[in-house]
Amino acid sequence: MSKNPTPLERARDYEREQAPRLPADERPLFHLTPLVGWMNDPNGFCYYKGRYHLFYQYHPYSRVWGPMHWGHAVSCDLLHWTYMPCALAPDTAADAGGCFSGSAVPLADGRLLLCYTGVQPAGTFRRETQTQCAAIGDGINFEKVSANPIIDPACLPQGYSTCDFRDPKVWLGEDGRYYMVAGNRQAERQGAILLFSSGDGLDWRFLGEIDSSREEYGRMWECPDFFTLDGKQVLIVSPQEMHAREEFHAGYGTVAILGRFDEKACRLDRERVQPVDHGLNFYAPQTLSAPDGRRIMIGWMENWETCKEAPRRHPWYGQMSVPRELYMRDGRLCQRPIREIETLWRNTVRHDRVSVGEKTSLPGVQGRLLDMTVTLFPGDSACRRFTLRVAEDGAHYVLIRCDLARGELVFDRGHGGSRRDIVHTRHVRAEVREGTLTLRLLMDKESIELFINDGERVVTSLIPTPLAADGISFEADAPVMLSVEAHSLG
Ligand code: FRU
Numbered sequence: 001m002s003k004n005p006t007p008l009e010r011a012r013d014y015e016r017e018q019a020p021r022l023p024a025d026e027r028p029l030f031h032l033t034p035l036v037g038w039m040n041d042p043n044g045f046c047y048y049k050g051r052y053h054l055f056y057q058y059h060p061y062s063r064v065w066g067p068m069h070w071g072h073a074v075s076c077d078l079l080h081w082t083y084m085p086c087a088l089a090p091d092t093a094a095d096a097g098g099c100f101s102g103s104a105v106p107l108a109d110g111r112l113l114l115c116y117t118g119v120q121p122a123g124t125f126r127r128e129t130q131t132q133c134a135a136i137g138d139g140i141n142f143e144k145v146s147a148n149p150i151i152d153p154a155c156l157p158q159g160y161s162t163c164d165f166r167d168p169k170v171w172l173g174e175d176g177r178y179y180m181v182a183g184n185r186q187a188e189r190q191g192a193i194l195l196f197s198s199g200d201g202l203d204w205r206f207l208g209e210i211d212s213s214r215e216e217y218g219r220m221w222e223c224p225d226f227f228t229l230d231g232k233q234v235l236i237v238s239p240q241e242m243h244a245r246e247e248f249h250a251g252y253g254t255v256a257i258l259g260r261f262d263e264k265a266c267r268l269d270r271e272r273v274q275p276v277d278h279g280l281n282f283y284a285p286q287t288l289s290a291p292d293g294r295r296i297m298i299g300w301m302e303n304w305e306t307c308k309e310a311p312r313r314h315p316w317y318g319q320m321s322v323p324r325e326l327y328m329r330d331g332r333l334c335q336r337p338i339r340e341i342e343t344l345w346r347n348t349v350r351h352d353r354v355s356v357g358e359k360t361s362l363p364g365v366q367g368r369l370l371d372m373t374v375t376l377f378p379g380d381s382a383c384r385r386f387t388l389r390v391a392e393d394g395a396h397y398v399l400i401r402c403d404l405a406r407g408e409l410v411f412d413r414g415h416g417g418s419r420r421d422i423v424h425t426r427h428v429r430a431e432v433r434e435g436t437l438t439l440r441l442l443m444d445k446e447s448i449e450l451f452i453n454d455g456e457r458v459v460t461s462l463i464p465t466p467l468a469a470d471g472i473s474f475e476a477d478a479p480v481m482l483s484v485e486a487h488s489l490g
Pocket of ligand 1: 040057068100101117166167223284285
């Protein structure tokens with residue numbers, strides 16, 4: 001232990017001392033949890049020098065949010081992670097109030113640039129201020145640049161917020177310049193995403209506002225990401241305080257805006273707006289471009305509204321979603337678990353075209369570490385209602401019910417063991433397509449990620465259900481044909 005440790009040394013000392021005490025078998029199998037303490041947003045998700053890097057919003061000292069550090073882990077397959085020492089701590093004038101979310105991009109000289117939001121606490125004469133800052137390093141150790149903050153909100157046109165200005169996402173453009181989007185808030189138009197460019201990653205110029213909430217999609221827009229997929233420009237934002245509308249639920253949401261970027265006008269012309277994830281626990285996703293060209297997204301598997309109420313059952317708190325490959329189908333942003341997940345498949349059980357009516361289980365289909373696909377073939381069956389129960393025992397179950405006539409699915413963890421009067425249910429569209437409806441469930445102990453029709457819609461939720469509740473049952477109000485393919489994971 002150093003004598004007068006800096007905040008970063010202190011965090012690293014604490015990790016060395018505390019991490020070995022945390023029981024490894026309590027952690028999920030392949031979802032990243034914090035080394036110690038608390039985790040929120042994914043940060044600096046990138047591929048650098050042959051490995052994937054994932055940083056995260058981190059408070060090592062407790063299981064609740066506190067002064068933000070950056071935790072760090074690396075992986076070759078995005079499923080098995082090796083923890084690295086804490087990467088950033090709030091230890092300069094520019095970030096004394098915390099190192100908030102941001103991103104990472106390799107520089108021309110081979111070093112890795114981290115861009116993050118430096119929070120300056122409120123003082124006698126000023127409100128809390130959020131600025132964009134940089135740190136440069138070798139992938140393990142990072143030095144904050146002396147020019148910090150590299151973007152001060154004073155450089156923004158009038159009307160933008162100086163206290164809600166955060167979460168820079170940086171990428172290298174095809175023209176060799178760096179680009180950055182960051183979240184802000186405009187009094188009357190509310191959430192807004194600002195675009196900047198830079199030749200060296202440090203000296204930034206404001207280009208304009210590419211889109212804003214227009215009083216439709218929430219207030220502050222957090223954690224933007226902006227990329228091209230299959231010829232479309234995709235802007236992902238995580239709004240606070242949304243009203244329920246169309247397919248969006250109230251509160252903290254995730255929104256994908258698809259369209260065409262008009263470079264001259266510096267504006268994204270919208271063609272479609274859709275939720276990214278419909279579940280109870282998914283927020284602040286970030287993407288990377290993998291060496292093989294895949295666009296891979298990972299999100300924080302939590303929700304600000306309910307995480308404060310959640311019981312702290314483990315010595316750590318917070319986890320990431322499974323990494324997902326994004327793709328376009330019929331003009332919609334879809335997602336499926338990265339194919340690397342197949343390396344975790346252990347025993348496989350298949351049931352081909354069995355008829356299910358009364359509540360039943362199927363031999364060998366059970367577990368809480370499972371990658372299971374259920375394919376329904378409604379054909380000319382009179383079935384209108386199909387019910388899948390997972391994480392089931394005599395006292396608990398999580399219900400997934402498809403109303404085939406309405407094309408709607410209900411996800412309900414209300415009987416999953418919660419003692420809290422919080423939201424437990426989501427309704428989402430789930431339509432029969434070309435004669436089938438597929439439900440792919442990834443279960444990793446206390447989480448379920450449900451991919452409907454190959455990820456046309458996704459429902460991500462934590463479940464508090466005791467692990468012994470590992471039953472799965474099927475029920476339909478009239479006999480219906482289905483196939484099941486279930487892989488246990490290990
Ligand atoms: C989103 C967020 C970000 C911010 C970070 C702070 O979850 O509110 O906007 O940078 O968390 O931890």
